[in-house]
Amino acid sequence: MLTLAIAVTAFTASYAQKGDKVKATPEQRAERTTAQLQTKLGLTEAQKEKVYKIEVEKQKKQEAWSQKQREEMKDKMQARKADMKESEEKLQKVLTDDQKAKYEALKTSRKQDMKDRKGRHPRQHRSAPLASATSENS
Numbered sequence: 001m002l003t004l005a006i007a008v009t010a011f012t013a014s015y016a017q018k019g020d021k022v023k024a025t026p027e028q029r030a031e032r033t034t035a036q037l038q039t040k041l042g043l044t045e046a047q048k049e050k051v052y053k054i055e056v057e058k059q060k061k062q063e064a065w066s067q068k069q070r071e072e073m074k075d076k077m078q079a080r081k082a083d084m085k086e087s088e089e090k091l092q093k094v095l096t097d098d099q100k101a102k103y104e105a106l107k108t109s110r111k112q113d114m115k116d117r118k119g120r121h122p123r124q125h126r127s128a129p130l131a132s133a134t135s136e137n138s
Contacts, residue, residue, distance in 0.1 A: 026056055026059035026060045026062075026063055027056055027059075029055070029059045030052055030055035030056040030058070030059050031052065031055075033055045033059075034048055034051050034052040034055055037051055038051075091103075
């Protein structure tokens with residue numbers, strides 16, 4: 001009970017000082033969940049302490065899992081970049097100087113198209129290239 005009171009006090013004090021931009025600790029998230037469950041389910045003090053322990057364990061596992069996922073994604077992105085660079089280098093060896101210049105202009109145009117599409121509904125940008133491709137072929 002005392003531990004729980006200290007946790008609530010620490011949570012309230014740190015939250016008030018840092019605002020809601022700071023990521024909550026597993027203990028803080030567990031406290032918040034436990035408080036909600038106590039209110040909604042009418043937990044006894046004994047149940048509340050047990051639920052808190054369960055929630056802390058769950059939150060710590062979730063945090064570890066999320067960290068692992070972030071690291072794996074970072075590794076995948078680095079591998080993808082390396083593959084793209086390798087492909088780009090191979091392509092550059094095949095193209096003539098004139099083709100390289102056209103290719104660079106094409107990449108620049110594609111980058112600008114991506115920037116222009118950002119924030120639009122996915123279907124909006126799908127039809128535009130088809131329309132322009134159709135008019136070019138006509």
